Amino acid sequence: MSAPVREREIETVSRQRKRRVRSRTISHLPPLAIASLQPHEYDLDPACISLVCPSCRTWVPIRVAQTEKATAKLVPHHSQPAGTEDPARCPGSHRLVTIDVTVAQWSRRLEEGVAETNGRRSNRVTRKPQVAVAPAVMQIMAPLLDATVTRRAYEAHAQGCSACTPSADAHCIDGDRLAYLAAHTARHEPARKAALAARAEQAERYERSRWYERELGWTQTAGAVRRADLQRAHDVLVAMLQSLSPKQAGGPQLTDWERADLMSAIALLATKVDQLSR
Structure with a gap:
């Protein structure tokens, strides 16, 4: 069982x-x-x-x-989103x-698709530019004022101000600022003059290099330009000479005024051709 x-x-x-x-x-x-x-x-x-x-x-x-x-x-x-009433299959x-x-x-x-996509994307990091610190008012005005200008401004203020006593080193608010500005410009006057001289020398050197570059470029192309001008003047001179003596005997004849103008133009072109040929 x-x-x-x-x-x-x-x-x-x-x-x-x-x-x-x-x-x-x-x-x-x-x-x-x-x-x-x-x-x-x-x-x-x-x-x-x-x-x-x-x-x-x-x-x-x-x-x-x-x-x-x-x-x-x-x-x-x-085919409809979830929760739609009477959805259709x-x-x-x-x-x-x-x-x-x-x-x-x-x-x-x-993996091949991911590698291709990564190759198209740039990995370079673009950093935000750092904001430069704004210069002080003294730094802005210092290049514009020399020691002579600031000293005269301080002396003019001291003469007209009763609160300013340069001998006792007592000044008002404006006199104190002018005194500091005069001392500051006097202390940095040699450096300012040296910077101005260096800037002027750099500008002159730049202009001299530009002039040399223009002269060098003109030297390289002067021959081709002269030949083109000579060929152009020669072609115009040949055309004028042909119009002076027409090929057909029964053709239209030039008047005395037209012939004189044409002869003057031919003389000028001949002189130009002679100058270009030298």
């Missing part, structure tokens, strides 16, 4: 069954090949295999059967999916 009981217990134990697609409904759309999509439009991670539905452009899981690859298809989904639901790309190929394509 004990053997049948053990056999019944063994038969009632649930056995592991192969997974299969629960719904046999198939979309009327043709099967979708994974290889036809971009690498960023599908995910072949076994934990969350999914793709972007071409019909509604939303991420949809793929229900994969372990027995047949051809039975892999998209799960039913709606997307026509891409239950669409067959052909998984013709391996996980290794998909990972390699993703």
